[in-house]
Amino acid sequence: MSCMKRLCHxxxxxxxLRRTLAVCLRLSRRLLLKMSEERDAAAxxxxxxxxxxxxxxVSAMESPEAARLSAxxxxxxxxxxxxxxxxxxxxxxxxxxxATEEVSLDSPERQPILSDGPSPVIxxxxxxxxxxxxxxxxxxxxxxxxEEENRDTFDIQISVSDPEKVGDGMNAYMVYKxxxxxxxxxxxxxxxCVKRRxxxxxxLHSKLASKYMHMGYIVPPAPEKSIVGMTKVKVGxxxxxxxxxxxxxxxxxxxxxxxxxxxPALLKDPDVLQFLESSELPRxxxxxxxxxAGILRMVNKAAxxxxxxxxxxxxxxxxxxxxxxxxENLDVQLRKLHASVExxxxxxxxxxxxxxxxxxxAAMLGNSEDHTALSRALSQLAEVEEKIDQLHQDQACAxxxxxxxxxxxxxxxxxxxxxxxxxxxxxxAKCQDAQVMLQRxxxxxxxxxxxxxxxxxxxxxxxxxxxxxxxQQGERDFEQISKNIRREVGRFEKDRVKDFRVVIIKYxxxxxxxxxxxxxxxxxxxxxxxxxx
Amino acid sequence: xxxxSEDSDKEKVRSVSVDLNNDASLVxxxxxxxxxxxxxxFTVHTKTTLSSFQKPEFSVPRQHxxxxxxxxxxxxxxxxxxxxxxxxxxxxxxxxxxxxxxxLGEGESSMTKEEYAxxxxxxxxEYLAVFKKTVQVHEVFLQRLSSxxxxxxxxxxxxxxxxxxxxxxxxxxxKEMFGGFFKNMVKSxxxxxxxxxxxxxxxxxxxxxxxxxYSSKIKDASAKAEKMTRSHKNVADDxxxxxxxLNSTAADNNTAFKKTISVCVLQKLEDRVASDQELKLxxxxxxxxxxxxxxxxxxxxxxxxxxxxxxSNKALDKARxxxxxxxxxxxxxxxxxxxxxxxxxxxxxxxxxxKARRVVxxxxxxxxxxxxxxxxxxxxxxKCCVFSFKRN
Numbered sequence: 001m002s003c004m005k006r007l008c009h010x011x012x013x014x015x016x017l018r019r020t021l022a023v024c025l026r027l028s029r030r031l032l033l034k035m036s037e038e039r040d041a042a043a044x045x046x047x048x049x050x051x052x053x054x055x056x057x058v059s060a061m062e063s064p065e066a067a068r069l070s071a072x073x074x075x076x077x078x079x080x081x082x083x084x085x086x087x088x089x090x091x092x093x094x095x096x097x098x099a100t101e102e103v104s105l106d107s108p109e110r111q112p113i114l115s116d117g118p119s120p121v122i123x124x125x126x127x128x129x130x131x132x133x134x135x136x137x138x139x140x141x142x143x144x145x146x147e148e149e150n151r152d153t154f155d156i157q158i159s160v161s162d163p164e165k166v167g168d169g170m171n172a173y174m175v176y177k178x179x180x181x182x183x184x185x186x187x188x189x190x191x192x193c194v195k196r197r198x199x200x201x202x203x204l205h206s207k208l209a210s211k212y213m214h215m216g217y218i219v220p221p222a223p224e225k226s227i228v229g230m231t232k233v234k235v236g237x238x239x240x241x242x243x244x245x246x247x248x249x250x251x252x253x254x255x256x257x258x259x260x261x262x263x264p265a266l267l268k269d270p271d272v273l274q275f276l277e278s279s280e281l282p283r284x285x286x287x288x289x290x291x292x293a294g295i296l297r298m299v300n301k302a303a304x305x306x307x308x309x310x311x312x313x314x315x316x317x318x319x320x321x322x323x324x325x326x327x328e329n330l331d332v333q334l335r336k337l338h339a340s341v342e343x344x345x346x347x348x349x350x351x352x353x354x355x356x357x358x359x360x361x362a363a364m365l366g367n368s369e370d371h372t373a374l375s376r377a378l379s380q381l382a383e384v385e386e387k388i389d390q391l392h393q394d395q396a397c398a399x400x401x402x403x404x405x406x407x408x409x410x411x412x413x414x415x416x417x418x419x420x421x422x423x424x425x426x427x428x429a430k431c432q433d434a435q436v437m438l439q440r441x442x443x444x445x446x447x448x449x450x451x452x453x454x455x456x457x458x459x460x461x462x463x464x465x466x467x468x469x470x471x472q473q474g475e476r477d478f479e480q481i482s483k484n485i486r487r488e489v490g491r492f493e494k495d496r497v498k499d500f501r502v503v504i505i506k507y508x509x510x511x512x513x514x515x516x517x518x519x520x521x522x523x524x525x526x527x528x529x530x531x532x533x
Numbered sequence: 534x535x536x537x538s539e540d541s542d543k544e545k546v547r548s549v550s551v552d553l554n555n556d557a558s559l560v561x562x563x564x565x566x567x568x569x570x571x572x573x574x575f576t577v578h579t580k581t582t583l584s585s586f587q588k589p590e591f592s593v594p595r596q597h598x599x600x601x602x603x604x605x606x607x608x609x610x611x612x613x614x615x616x617x618x619x620x621x622x623x624x625x626x627x628x629x630x631x632x633x634x635x636x637l638g639e640g641e642s643s644m645t646k647e648e649y650a651x652x653x654x655x656x657x658x659e660y661l662a663v664f665k666k667t668v669q670v671h672e673v674f675l676q677r678l679s680s681x682x683x684x685x686x687x688x689x690x691x692x693x694x695x696x697x698x699x700x701x702x703x704x705x706x707x708k709e710m711f712g713g714f715f716k717n718m719v720k721s722x723x724x725x726x727x728x729x730x731x732x733x734x735x736x737x738x739x740x741x742x743x744x745x746x747y748s749s750k751i752k753d754a755s756a757k758a759e760k761m762t763r764s765h766k767n768v769a770d771d772x773x774x775x776x777x778x779l780n781s782t783a784a785d786n787n788t789a790f791k792k793t794i795s796v797c798v799l800q801k802l803e804d805r806v807a808s809d810q811e812l813k814l815x816x817x818x819x820x821x822x823x824x825x826x827x828x829x830x831x832x833x834x835x836x837x838x839x840x841x842x843x844x845s846n847k848a849l850d851k852a853r854x855x856x857x858x859x860x861x862x863x864x865x866x867x868x869x870x871x872x873x874x875x876x877x878x879x880x881x882x883x884x885x886x887x888k889a890r891r892v893v894x895x896x897x898x899x900x901x902x903x904x905x906x907x908x909x910x911x912x913x914x915x916k917c918c919v920f921s922f923k924r925n
Binding site for chain 2: 333336337340341343344347348350351354355357358360361362364365367368369370371373374377378381508509511512515516518519522523525526529530532533
């Protein structure tokens, strides 16, 4: 790691020089840029279309939530709480009044955060111009929005189940069954079942990331590797922690796939389809930490970190700045929250253990008590406490799987979001670099004009054209990525709100259930206690 | 400086033992208490119709050490050997809140304003809870003395209640403390020896086995209950942190990301349940651990008397054999026998009433605890329903 740091340090000073140069030149370049923009804008077919496209987007967003079928199974008991409100009138408890005052959960601000309009410096590019990169899916952003509008026909269910251990010793691995049920036409069959291992998932993610991240799409991050956990499983320890580990991983993989297919672009990606459908998948070796690809990844990561420090982007669009700040804050808060919830899970497990030991102790006390009624009551108390211990355990599970894992997922997602913003910065930097080069070429050409070397002049002119093209391309890319990011962030925020809401409701339902059970147990105990004569 | 006065829910708090103020001729309570730094000053208020007191109603300030002095003098009184002496109240223990306060002071810079205020509130509540508990324990001690036909007439007890000035009870110096410690050790060694002594009386034999067994079990149960309530408090604390974190999240985000309130309220409820459980169950078990110990002490004293009796019998026989000091030995034996009989008689009465008292107290506490659990679970369930309904 230290040699990495040194490497970064060296590149940094070099880059910094370049960057400073770029910054100085940029101010004078702005004028040139504006001129070239106006040229572009005139060539475009009507800004009216861009306006219309934005409206389409807005209306799609505001279509009723109910119409959209979420890929996750919403628990069937969500109808349950509706029956309860009848109790609202009965309880005159003071606490209750306090509750209704404080709760104001219906937020009027359901609309997603859209930018206020086209960014001031660079006019938006018409959707007709598609990026010429070969590895990008051939679809216009228009289609994306149509997809969103037709979300109510989105119907795909994925489940990851049946972890099986294959192989032995250190070469062992877990294989999961991935079952896809769908009515979408892009899939060849209605129901597909394949077997995948963890590295397959990682491979899928790395492919998607390399294809889409630089376009500004938020690619859901894959679950993390865990050497300790996996080693335990490999070694064959059948204890509680390794069972828990496998379950945790299985659930994480399921969530990962669901999030991936929820993304309209990713759903249509051939790699995703292949992953879900084909029975044989080439082994993704490059996901191993110590492979060549792994090392390359580390180097790239370091370089990225350096770039982040050195690129001082001139943010012309306040929306991006605001969003980035928001995500920074959200990141910090979610991490804190995640830590608190993990501590809650831990303590609740402890509580359940202590309750169990108390139950045993109370049973023994009941045994040694010579007053029969009291003895019976104490034994009953022990039983009640035991049942409550079980309740606590279940509640801990719920705490964990619902809330804690969700928070963990979102912490990782926010990292992906921040990565996307960084991509935009990189694109901008590239664009800037291209402009610098263009300027240099122009200067060179100007010099050659004076020097009167016709063949070199021609070459210089060719080079200028080439770089002009590159500058245009850079600007278009920047436009595209900015636009994609806006849309992605909007989608992300909506999904986040929905996700959290669904999870909170599930969690509250589990709490309700726990309370029900507790009431039942204590009410059964009460007559016993009263019977002590 | 904290003080509580005329607390209406003191009634709820005071329930470890059954209501002992049934007899209006001598009614004692601690309506007020002041806490200064380390010391707690209790205001002992007495209302009486007995003529042995100078006034019908009076109050005196007392400190914890004076309670201990009273207990010790009663224990040391030979006459009361056959009685179960109410266990002394434990020293007020503000260690928990104090530690928390320390932590709060240290972490002040790293917390947000709301979090700090909340933790402070929580700390104050805990402090108050400990305070209430210690007042209750001291009160119960006095009430048990006052409700007992023999103890209430004790001269020292009356002085304790009445004497205006400071009793100037000096704290045990090192030698006395050591002496006390040594005495305890001898006692426990003796207990082992004495449990081997042949017990003639069926009743006492039964009681002995029962008490020995029960005492260890209840100690264990009390410890486990404490652990359980402490875990519960931890869970409640976590909810507190979570709601704090959620609050800050919601404040910054203008999207529908507000779920703080529900969790906040849940946390408050968890807290309350934890403290209710604590009061009812844990206190009950703790108190009776001490009480059982007092009963065991009675048995011990009786066993000691029995041993003495046997020894005196042996001595008498030996004297008769030797032919000298017969009268003295006879006198000794007669005294021992008397003492033993007296102890046995009062001991039997005491132990029987102790059992009855214990059963009643357990019943009351268990019922109250159960009712509270049900009530809180119901309220929590309601709230969860309301919130999930509103969410939908």
